[in-house]
Amino acid sequence: MKSLWRFLVAGVVLLLARRRREPRLERPEFRAGAGAELVVLGLLGVATLGAVAFAIVYFRGADTQWLGAALGVALAALGAASAVASKRLVLQDKEIEPRPELEDPAAQKELVTTVPEGVGGITRRRLLLAGAFGAVGAVTGAIALPALSLGPAAGGQLTRSPWRRGRRLVTEDGEPLPAEEIAIGTFRTAFPQDADREQIAAAVIVVRVPEDELDLPSDRRDWAPNGILAYSKICTHAGCAVSLFRYPSFAAKSPKPALVCPCHYSTFDVARAAKVLFGPAGRPLPQLPLEVDGQGYLVAAGDFSGRVGPAWWGVRRGRPT
Amino acid sequence: MGCAEGAADVIRGTVRFLDERLGSSSFLRKTLRYVFPDHWSFMLGEIALYCFVILVATGIYLTLFFRPSLSHTIYHGPYEPLRGHEVTEAYLSTMQLSFGVKAGLLMRQAHHWAANLFLAAIVLHLMRIFFTGAFRKPRDLNMAVGLTMLILAVVEGYAGYSLPDDLLSGMGLAIGYSVVLSLPVVGSWLAPLLWGGNFPGSDAFISRLYILHVLILPLAIALLVSIHLFVVARQKHTQFPGPRRTERNVVGSPLWPAYALRSIGLLVIVAAVVVLLGGLVQINPIWLWGPYHVYDATNGAQPDWYLGWLIGALRLMPPLEIHVFGYTLVPNPFFGGALFPLIVFAILYAWPALERRITGDHARHELLDFPRDVPWRTAFGMGFFTWIWIVFVAGSADQMAVHFEIPYDKQILFFRIAVLVLPVVVFLVTLRVCRELRDTGAHPFRPSASTRVARSE
Numbered sequence: 001m002k003s004l005w006r007f008l009v010a011g012v013v014l015l016l017a018r019r020r021r022e023p024r025l026e027r028p029e030f031r032a033g034a035g036a037e038l039v040v041l042g043l044l045g046v047a048t049l050g051a052v053a054f055a056i057v058y059f060r061g062a063d064t065q066w067l068g069a070a071l072g073v074a075l076a077a078l079g080a081a082s083a084v085a086s087k088r089l090v091l092q093d094k095e096i097e098p099r100p101e102l103e104d105p106a107a108q109k110e111l112v113t114t115v116p117e118g119v120g121g122i123t124r125r126r127l128l129l130a131g132a133f134g135a136v137g138a139v140t141g142a143i144a145l146p147a148l149s150l151g152p153a154a155g156g157q158l159t160r161s162p163w164r165r166g167r168r169l170v171t172e173d174g175e176p177l178p179a180e181e182i183a184i185g186t187f188r189t190a191f192p193q194d195a196d197r198e199q200i201a202a203a204v205i206v207v208r209v210p211e212d213e214l215d216l217p218s219d220r221r222d223w224a225p226n227g228i229l230a231y232s233k234i235c236t237h238a239g240c241a242v243s244l245f246r247y248p249s250f251a252a253k254s255p256k257p258a259l260v261c262p263c264h265y266s267t268f269d270v271a272r273a274a275k276v277l278f279g280p281a282g283r284p285l286p287q288l289p290l291e292v293d294g295q296g297y298l299v300a301a302g303d304f305s306g307r308v309g310p311a312w313w314g315v316r317r318g319r320p321t
Numbered sequence: 322m323g324c325a326e327g328a329a330d331v332i333r334g335t336v337r338f339l340d341e342r343l344g345s346s347s348f349l350r351k352t353l354r355y356v357f358p359d360h361w362s363f364m365l366g367e368i369a370l371y372c373f374v375i376l377v378a379t380g381i382y383l384t385l386f387f388r389p390s391l392s393h394t395i396y397h398g399p400y401e402p403l404r405g406h407e408v409t410e411a412y413l414s415t416m417q418l419s420f421g422v423k424a425g426l427l428m429r430q431a432h433h434w435a436a437n438l439f440l441a442a443i444v445l446h447l448m449r450i451f452f453t454g455a456f457r458k459p460r461d462l463n464m465a466v467g468l469t470m471l472i473l474a475v476v477e478g479y480a481g482y483s484l485p486d487d488l489l490s491g492m493g494l495a496i497g498y499s500v501v502l503s504l505p506v507v508g509s510w511l512a513p514l515l516w517g518g519n520f521p522g523s524d525a526f527i528s529r530l531y532i533l534h535v536l537i538l539p540l541a542i543a544l545l546v547s548i549h550l551f552v553v554a555r556q557k558h559t560q561f562p563g564p565r566r567t568e569r570n571v572v573g574s575p576l577w578p579a580y581a582l583r584s585i586g587l588l589v590i591v592a593a594v595v596v597l598l599g600g601l602v603q604i605n606p607i608w609l610w611g612p613y614h615v616y617d618a619t620n621g622a623q624p625d626w627y628l629g630w631l632i633g634a635l636r637l638m639p640p641l642e643i644h645v646f647g648y649t650l651v652p653n654p655f656f657g658g659a660l661f662p663l664i665v666f667a668i669l670y671a672w673p674a675l676e677r678r679i680t681g682d683h684a685r686h687e688l689l690d691f692p693r694d695v696p697w698r699t700a701f702g703m704g705f706f707t708w709i710w711i712v713f714v715a716g717s718a719d720q721m722a723v724h725f726e727i728p729y730d731k732q733i734l735f736f737r738i739a740v741l742v743l744p745v746v747v748f749l750v751t752l753r754v755c756r757e758l759r760d761t762g763a764h765p766f767r768p769s770a771s772t773r774v775a776r777s778e
Contacts, residue, residue: 102344111350112333118578146424150385 036088043081050074158312161303162195162202163288169193169206169230169298176297182208182228187245187259189233192300201308203233204288205242205259206298207270215272220305223289228298230288231274232308235261237281239310242268259285273305282311357580358560358573362453364587365446371591372439373546377539379432386422388414389484389531391524400608408486408612411527415485415607431599433625436478438595440627443471451672451702454690455559458683461673463552468669470545473538475627480534482605482625484527489605491613492622495520496635500658505651521615561689568687621719630709633716634661637736665709696755704748711740 054070057063122128169177169190177190187207191197211227223229235242240263248254258277259268266279274285286304293299307315340346357363390410396403398413399420408416418425447467450456456464479497483490498520502512515529516522557571566572574580598604610619624632634657643651668675676698677683692699715736722729758764 100344102342103340104344104347107346107350108333108336108340111336111346111353112329114350114353114577115332116329146382146428149423149425 030091032089036084040081040085040089043077043084046077047074047081050077159307160199160201161308162192162199163300163303165300165302167192167195167300168293169204169300177206178296179226179228179292179298180296182206184208184210185247190230190298200234200239201232201304203241204230205233206230207245207259209257209271213271217273220273220287220289223287223301225290225292228290229270230290231259231268231285232288232304234309235263235266235281236283236285237261237264237266237279237310242285283315353575353577355554355576356557356571356573357576358558358571360561362449363558365442365449367584367587368591369439369442369446370546371588372435372442372595373542374588375435375592375595376432376439379428379435380535380539382428383418383432384535386414386418386425387411387484389527391486391527403608403611406612411484411486412607412612415487419608427596427599430602430604431595433482433604434598434602435595436481437625437627438591440474440478443474444627447471448702448706452692452699453559453561454686454695454698456673457676457686458673459556459685460559463549463556464673465670466545466549466552468666470542470549472666473542473545477534477538477542478625478627480530480538483530484534485607486527486613487607488610488613488617488619489622489624491521491615492618493624496632496654496658499654503652503655504659505655508652559687559689561691566688568685621723623717623720629716630713631658631662633712633714634658636718637712637715637733637740639737661712668705693755693758696752696759699755700748700752703751704744707747708740708744711736711743715740
């Protein structure tokens with residue numbers, strides 16, 4: 001402890017002694033206050049202690065809060081020391097620096113002559129230039145071409161769907177989904193049996209609506225047995241999973257039952273073929289036609305009514321394959 | 322005519338536009354007039370630079386397909402002999418890149434060839450610098466920058482071919498691990514620290530190797546390249562002595578127009594060589610080596626050439642280990658794998674200062690030496706590089722044993738003697754030859770002035 005004190009005193013003396021020199025010409029004489037020097041010294045000490053504390057915490061369990069606190073304090077103290085030193089310890093002078101001229105007309109003129117001069121001896125300049133552009137363009141194109149190896153050509157991938165007539169809907173656990181389990185006011189996520197669930201056209205939402213409230217297009221009349229409907233779970237706006245179900249708790253006052261995407265709040269009318277009620281989505285959610293098989297389980301009666309997921313160039317052309 | 326005026330207007334407009342905003346004209350004027358001395362040996366550094374550019378470009382392409390993961394999976398790809406074998410994702414993705422990606426193998430092999438060429442160009446550039454005394458003040462600092470880049474490039478190359486997790490990768494990493502482990506005292510902490518455990522280390526090791534190879538080292542090299550070139554531009558090039566060339570000037574071609582075109586041409590030609598090699602000459606066929614397992618190794622394995630001197634040193638070293646109080650202070654791999662390169666680079670880093678000390682010459686030098694005019698330096702350099710070269714050749718003793726049927730142990734015995742004797746012999750011979758050439762003024766390869774006169778008569 002005593003030696004540490006001596007060390008500190010020696011440090012202060014050194015700092016003070018450094019100040020004793022001739023004042024500069026035309027500069028205000030400047031002397032750092034002893035108080036400021038002590039403050040800086042103290043801050044440097046705190047920074048050192050913080051760093052040491054960080055090491056100790058690191059080796060003794062590495063508790064995140066203590067690690068953060070120790071290193072944070074160390075850095076803050078070091079930063080403060082440097083800020084105080086810049087304000088109170090070093091010479092405070094102001095200078096005027098002239099701003100350099102940007103433009104140099106002589107250099108401009110020379111450049112303008114140097115550049116064409118270098119190629120001035122070429123007679124068939126335009127032809128050669130065209131040839132150079134052609135060759136460099138072709139070679140650049142050739143070098144860029146292997147970028148096409150990155151992935152398959154876009155078209156076919158976008159329209160792939162695992163849904164076929166007769167394919168069972170299964171739960172997250174892979175169990176077939178009995179039609180009678182779908183209650184009004186709840187919604188279930190289902191997947192095609194024996195297919196990759198991670199593909200965008202796999203997941204569907206299954207909901208049930210009282211049959212008298214259903215308002216489907218005429219060609220989809222038999223797509224919803226017992227009022228059970230299935231829509232693609234992927235929002236047609238920006239591809240998020242539509243994971244919110246708004247269901248009226250008191251039908252007379254509440255808005256219609258709707259599926260809502262939590263990303264940008266596109267809202268789809270469950271009873272009316274997922275028509276967009278609100279929000280930025282440009283298309284309804286594609287509907288999956290359903291049937292109930294002999295054992296009472298839900299199966300697909302075909303593929304979706306349209307393309308799944310966010311829109312692209314050919315999104316409204318043809319049915320999914 | 323109107324077209325030419327139009328072009329002139331475009332140039333004038335562009336120049337003014339930039340000058341009004343950046344004040345770039347005086348800088349550009351100087352740049353276009355920057356003088357490059359005309360000597361072929363000055364191209365070596367440029368070739369290294371262009372190899373680096375090609376390495377970055379092809380390397381980025383490879384990262385788009387390579388997966389740095391040691392998760393196990395089964396190979397089902399088109400390469401028949403490997404089907405059904407357990408491989409890692411890193412190996413699998415390199416195989417897919419080689420066989421399933423159009424132009425993938427071309428890019429991979431071009432990348433590998435470019436790495437070999439990169440190192441070759443750096444080493445030749447270094448020899449040019451050494452033998453012509455280009456490292457003397459004020460360029461001693463820049464030589465240190467260059468040497469650092471050489472070390473980084475060697476590590477970068479090693480990290481690169483260790484990534485695909487093929488048999489050679491794994492063997493190289495096993496040796497690298499053993500060398501780190503052999504560092505006196507600290508090795509047994511450092512090696513498991515870097516590898517995340519005892520060899521082959523944790524699954525995170527390949528992530529560390531990967532970020533080292535694709536970000537940290539390339540970034541460091543790019544930074545050093547910038548410094549290297551900035552210093553060159555600041556100090557300007559050296560030049561060989563000749564008519565009108567003094568310590569105070571540079572004689573050569575200005576950047577615009579001829580040198581710029583020549584340099585672009587060099588870039589494209591280096592790219593051409595790399596692409597030709599990558600397309601036509603197979604390199605590192607990882608499907609032949611197979612995936613790495615700790616319990617597997619192959620005979621006659623050769624690393625990339627720039628590591629040959631290290632494997633040679635490991636093979637040449639007699640079975641010496643230093644023990645203190647029952648502790649192994651210096652395990653054997655330290656001598657060949659760490660001490661040898663340390664000595665080599667220590668000599669190279671220290672050389673400019675050593676030479677100043679020896680000659681007492683602290684002056685600034687802008688004119689190069691002809692190697693024969695400084696016999697002792699040239700002789701030392703020849704002996705020094707012979708030393709390294711013999712160790713390098715010894716690294717191929719197993720190949721020579723196979724191809725020329727020279728018994729391996731006899732070769733090693735020979736090389737152990739040669740590595741001590743030959744450098745001295747080469748030193749003495751070079752000293753003699755240089756003095757001879759310097760005193761007679763003859764050129765070693767060109768006919769002397771008198772013979773030329775005789776022939777023209």
